[in-house]
Every structure is written in C-alpha cells, then in structure tokens.
Amino acid sequence: MTQSEFPSGVNGGMPVGLARVFDVVAVLAGLGLVYLFDGPVYMPVKELVLWGVIAALLMVYLSEIFSLYRSWRLAPFSEVVLVTLLVWVSVTILLVLGLYFLKLGENFGRIGFAYWCTIVAVLLVSWRWACRQYLTRQRAQGKNTKTALVVGATSLGIQLAEALERQPGLGVRVQGFYDDRERHRLDPMVQTKVMGDVDDAIELAARGGIDQIFVALPLKAEDRISAILQRCANTTSQVHIVPNFFVYNLVNAAWCDVGGMRTLSVYESPIRGPWGALKRAEDLTIASVALLVFAIPMLLIAAGIRLESRGPVLFKQVRYGVDGRRIEVWKFRSMTCVENGTTIKQATRNDSRITRIGAFIRRTSLDELPQFINVLQGRMSVVGPRPHAVAHNEQYRALIQGYMLRHKVKPGITGWAQVNGWRGETDTLDKMAKRVEHDMHYITHWSVVLDIQILFLTLRKGFVHDNAY
Known part of the structure; x- marks a missing residue:
C-alpha cells in the first residue's frame, strides 16, 4: 500500500469520496435501525427514506463547510470527534426546524428521532476511530507514510x-x-x-x-x-x-484574532467553547446525583455540628476561583473557629481547634460535601485543582513559579493531586510544589476521560487518607 493509494483525506489517509460514503451509510443505517427495532416512527417508508437522504446530503455538505474531510494525520482524535459531532448536531438542528415548519414532527416521533441522532453520532465517531486505528497500524509498518x-x-x-x-x-x-x-x-x-x-x-x-x-x-x-x-x-x-x-512553559496555547492580527495566547484554559459546555454538563449531572445520595447524611452531619458546638453549620471561606476571581467555598464547620482573614493556620495533626465530629468528617472528607452546592452554583467543578485559602495563595504565588496558573480552570472537590496522595497539610514547600505540579498536569492534559479516571480513583481509594486531619 503506497501513499498514492491513500490521497490526503479524513484521518490523513482515507480518500475523501470513501469518507463521504461512510457518512451517508452511517446516517441511513442509523435511521434503518430505529425503524426496524424501535417502532416510534410513524412516517410512510418513502417519506422516511426522503428525510434520511436529506440528512445524509446535509451531513456531506456541512462536513465540507466545517472541513471535516481534511487530513487529520497530525491532529488529536479528540479534535476529530469534536468537529464530527459539531457537524451532526448542526444537521439535526436543521432537520428539527424542517420537521417543525412542515408540521411533520408528530409523524416522526420524538423518541425515534432522539434514538436516530444518538445512533448516528456513535456510528460517525466509531468508523473514524476504526479507520484511525487501521491507518496507525499501517503507518507503523512503514505503509501510507x-x-x-x-x-x-x-x-x-x-x-x-x-x-x-x-x-x-x-x-x-x-x-x-x-x-x-x-x-x-x-x-x-x-x-x-x-x-x-x-x-x-x-x-x-x-x-x-x-x-x-x-x-x-x-x-x-x-x-x-x-x-x-x-x-x-x-x-x-x-x-x-x-x-x-x-x-x-506554555499552557494550552491558542491562536487568537485581534483586530485582524494573529496573536498567540500562551496561558489558556483547555476547558472552553464546546468543551466548557461538556464539562458543565458533567458537573451538573454528578453534583445533582451526589446531593440526592448524600442528602440524609448531610442533614445528620449538620445536626451533629449544631449539637456539639456553637457557631454556623457551614463554614464559608473566601478562595480564588477560575481566573483568580474570589468565590465563597462551602464546607461543614469542623473547628471551633472560622478563620478567614489574611493569615490562616493550616490544620495540623491533633489540632486543638478541631471538634470531635469535625475530626471525623475531615478524616472521611465528608466536610467537603456542601461543595456540591458550589458546583451547582457554577463556582466550582467536581474535578479540578483544590482551592486554597486566599492567604495561602498570596504566600505561595511568590514562592512557586507558575502557581497562579492553577486558576485557569475552576477549582474542584477532588483532583489529580489528591488521588496521587498530595492532599492535606502542606507543611513544606516541596509538598505544595508537588501539588501544583500535579494540578498543572491536570490542566495541560484535561479530558473527560481524565475526569472519569480521577472520579474512579477517588471512589476506589476511598475518602479517608493519612494526610487528612
């Protein structure tokens, strides 16, 4: 197989014509599967085929506009997936508008349409993934180079x-x-x-x-x-x-257009545009489920705090959020005091300020549960760098190079540093430097898959840790 057999095209190897055929097949096959196995489609077959052909033509046409059929040889597969789904979502929006104005939406059925959109999205991404895997193996063997x-x-x-x-x-x-x-x-x-x-x-x-x-x-x-x-x-x-x-030491550098001039943004968040919307959907889903699951334990913890000592149930501490904006982070109060000034002493082992129930909820990380409310408010994310007190930020930003780059994303309830053991008291500069190093790894390599991995590790390793006190 020589290079001439694979002219530049999708994935940097497949001919554009064949890519178009696969997209058309994916659109029509998805519609056929819904019609055969589900049934909530009430259109006559001829009319259904007509809409399938319209969708396939729109897919090919919009793919050209979005440059989906260009070479992706040197691009990450996540970018291929993003553009593919963007094209298909655009197609579905046009179809919805067409069905609505022609008053044919009831004939198709909402459930059937949703199934079709989902199945086609999976097929479009799947054949591209399979093609990429095949071409990668071929290139590793010295073919199609x-x-x-x-x-x-x-x-x-x-x-x-x-x-x-x-x-x-x-x-x-x-x-x-x-x-x-x-x-x-x-x-x-x-x-x-x-x-x-x-x-x-x-x-x-x-x-x-x-x-x-x-x-x-x-x-x-x-x-x-x-x-x-x-x-x-x-x-x-x-x-x-x-x-x-x-x-x-760039962080997710990106090209920008400023008054027609190209500039390079050297410190950029990886979670922007459609990825930001995906991250937000992830946060809303997980936070909502977590609050439902932990509703009763949170009420019991609140009652225990109220009975043991005077003071508010929730401790609201001012911390830095995304882009360095100050936010209020909520925790269950675990101490007899609520420090929130310019000088804050970190909790240490056998700290006299910690209450009995406070020692338990800190050791088990249950004091962090109210932060799921912060997530719903949009102040925090479920996964991200842990927020530090403002006083600690001002201290360490002068000691650790690039420390404030942690704030290019929303702070999280759990993070890459925490699941790798860098949590709790940072009594030495090296410990904080290691935490920042892991936070920067997360920001630089962020993906939904990495978020899922961190959540899995958080659950597998448990909420109890020797450094949590």
Missing part, C-alpha cells in the same frame, strides 16, 4: 525528529536535516544526519520528493526563516514552522 525533512540542525529540530520517531503511527518519516552552518558548529548528535544545506533541501522539495518541511530555527533568526519560507513557496510541500515556544 509521508516523507519530511528538517531545516535547522538545532536542539529543537532534534526534539521534533525524536518525537516523530517515537510515534510511528503518525506516518511521518524524517529523511534528514539540512543546515547552512559548517559541520563543526552543529550538534554532534546530528552531524552525521545532515544531508546538505538549505539549497539542497529546497531543490529536493521542488522535485516533489518531500511531503513536509519542518523549519526548526530559533525565532531570533527571523530573516533566515523569512527567506526560507519564500523559497518553500515554490514547492508543493506542506511547510511547518516549529517555534521554540517550549522554553516559555
């Missing part, structure tokens, strides 16, 4: 080549490095891999022997990069600039 060269025998170029080598499933094979500098000035690791100078690289690409060119020069070499890009314009190769932004 693209040739590439790296202009710039720099440490950045070496990292890029090593990354592509570690992921053979991408199907990008680096042929060598090209650099104008004399060999003795180059990194010893690539001296033997340098195939020539920039002129040789451009000539090779112009002959059509290279699919992709990666320009891996430092940003300060602006003139050299500009000259190389102008010469690459005379080739048919796909050209990538590999900027050395990694030195700035």
Whole structure:
C-alpha cells in the first residue's frame, strides 16, 4: 500500500469520496435501525427514506463547510470527534426546524428521532476511530507514510525528529536535516544526519520528493526563516514552522484574532467553547446525583455540628476561583473557629481547634460535601485543582513559579493531586510544589476521560487518607 493509494483525506489517509460514503451509510443505517427495532416512527417508508437522504446530503455538505474531510494525520482524535459531532448536531438542528415548519414532527416521533441522532453520532465517531486505528497500524509498518525533512540542525529540530520517531503511527518519516552552518558548529548528535544545506533541501522539495518541511530555527533568526519560507513557496510541500515556544512553559496555547492580527495566547484554559459546555454538563449531572445520595447524611452531619458546638453549620471561606476571581467555598464547620482573614493556620495533626465530629468528617472528607452546592452554583467543578485559602495563595504565588496558573480552570472537590496522595497539610514547600505540579498536569492534559479516571480513583481509594486531619 503506497501513499498514492491513500490521497490526503479524513484521518490523513482515507480518500475523501470513501469518507463521504461512510457518512451517508452511517446516517441511513442509523435511521434503518430505529425503524426496524424501535417502532416510534410513524412516517410512510418513502417519506422516511426522503428525510434520511436529506440528512445524509446535509451531513456531506456541512462536513465540507466545517472541513471535516481534511487530513487529520497530525491532529488529536479528540479534535476529530469534536468537529464530527459539531457537524451532526448542526444537521439535526436543521432537520428539527424542517420537521417543525412542515408540521411533520408528530409523524416522526420524538423518541425515534432522539434514538436516530444518538445512533448516528456513535456510528460517525466509531468508523473514524476504526479507520484511525487501521491507518496507525499501517503507518507503523512503514505503509501510507509521508516523507519530511528538517531545516535547522538545532536542539529543537532534534526534539521534533525524536518525537516523530517515537510515534510511528503518525506516518511521518524524517529523511534528514539540512543546515547552512559548517559541520563543526552543529550538534554532534546530528552531524552525521545532515544531508546538505538549505539549497539542497529546497531543490529536493521542488522535485516533489518531500511531503513536509519542518523549519526548526530559533525565532531570533527571523530573516533566515523569512527567506526560507519564500523559497518553500515554490514547492508543493506542506511547510511547518516549529517555534521554540517550549522554553516559555506554555499552557494550552491558542491562536487568537485581534483586530485582524494573529496573536498567540500562551496561558489558556483547555476547558472552553464546546468543551466548557461538556464539562458543565458533567458537573451538573454528578453534583445533582451526589446531593440526592448524600442528602440524609448531610442533614445528620449538620445536626451533629449544631449539637456539639456553637457557631454556623457551614463554614464559608473566601478562595480564588477560575481566573483568580474570589468565590465563597462551602464546607461543614469542623473547628471551633472560622478563620478567614489574611493569615490562616493550616490544620495540623491533633489540632486543638478541631471538634470531635469535625475530626471525623475531615478524616472521611465528608466536610467537603456542601461543595456540591458550589458546583451547582457554577463556582466550582467536581474535578479540578483544590482551592486554597486566599492567604495561602498570596504566600505561595511568590514562592512557586507558575502557581497562579492553577486558576485557569475552576477549582474542584477532588483532583489529580489528591488521588496521587498530595492532599492535606502542606507543611513544606516541596509538598505544595508537588501539588501544583500535579494540578498543572491536570490542566495541560484535561479530558473527560481524565475526569472519569480521577472520579474512579477517588471512589476506589476511598475518602479517608493519612494526610487528612
């Protein structure tokens, strides 16, 4: 199987025509399954087939508009899923409007329509996943690959080549490095891999022997990069600039448009747009179920706190939320005092301020249950970095580099740091640094799957921990 057998298309390998056929089949097959096995569809078969064909044509048409049939070789699969579902949701909205204005909605049936939409969504994502898995295996075996060269025998170029080598499933094979500098000035690791100078690289690409060119020069070499890009314009190769932004420890960097000018937002939340809506739906669902399950235990805890000591049942502490905005975080009061000032002493083992029932609910993390109300309010998320007191934030932001980047997402009831053992008292700077390190891992790698993994680990490991006191 050569590259010519798989022209650029969906998943960076399947022909666009075949992708369109699979989408049409998915739409019609989903409708057929609903009609055969469910029954809440009251349209005549001819009319039903007509709507199926309309939906399939809309799917293909909108896929072109949303560029769904482009190459996804170097894109994460989550992005493929997002665009696919966005197209299908757009199709269903147009269908709903059509059925409503033509007064045919009752003939179709709401349940049947919901089943159809769900089944087709699953089929559209499933065939793309299967295709991606197949192509990944083929590329790992050296089939359906693209040739590439790296202009710039720099440490950045070496990292890029090593990354592509570690992921053979991408199907990008680096042929060598090209650099104008004399060999003795180059990194010893690539001296033997340098195939020539920039002129040789451009000539090779112009002959059509290279699919992709990666320009891996430092940003300060602006003139050299500009000259190389102008010469690459005379080739048919796909050209990538590999900027050395990694030195700035970027967090979910994203391109933005400011008055028609392209800018790079270097510290960006991964939970925005449709992902933000998905995260919010996740929070509302889990928080609602949790409050129903824990309603009676929460009433019993509240009664116990009221009977044991004077003071409010709930302790409302001001903490930083998303983007550093101050929020009130609710907890069951577990101490005889309610510190909320500029100086706050963390709870320690055998702390005299902790009440008897407070010791129990802190050890079992039941004091955190009111935070599910915070989740419903939109102040917190079920999963995310744990919120720290404002006083602690002001203390540690001056001691730990990048500490405030934790606030790029909503604080959570449980998080990646907590399930990895970094919870409770942070009596040393190293402990807080480890917690922040795990929080940053969560923000950088966030996904719904990671949230589910953290929830599962929270339940499996239990709510009791040696550091919780």
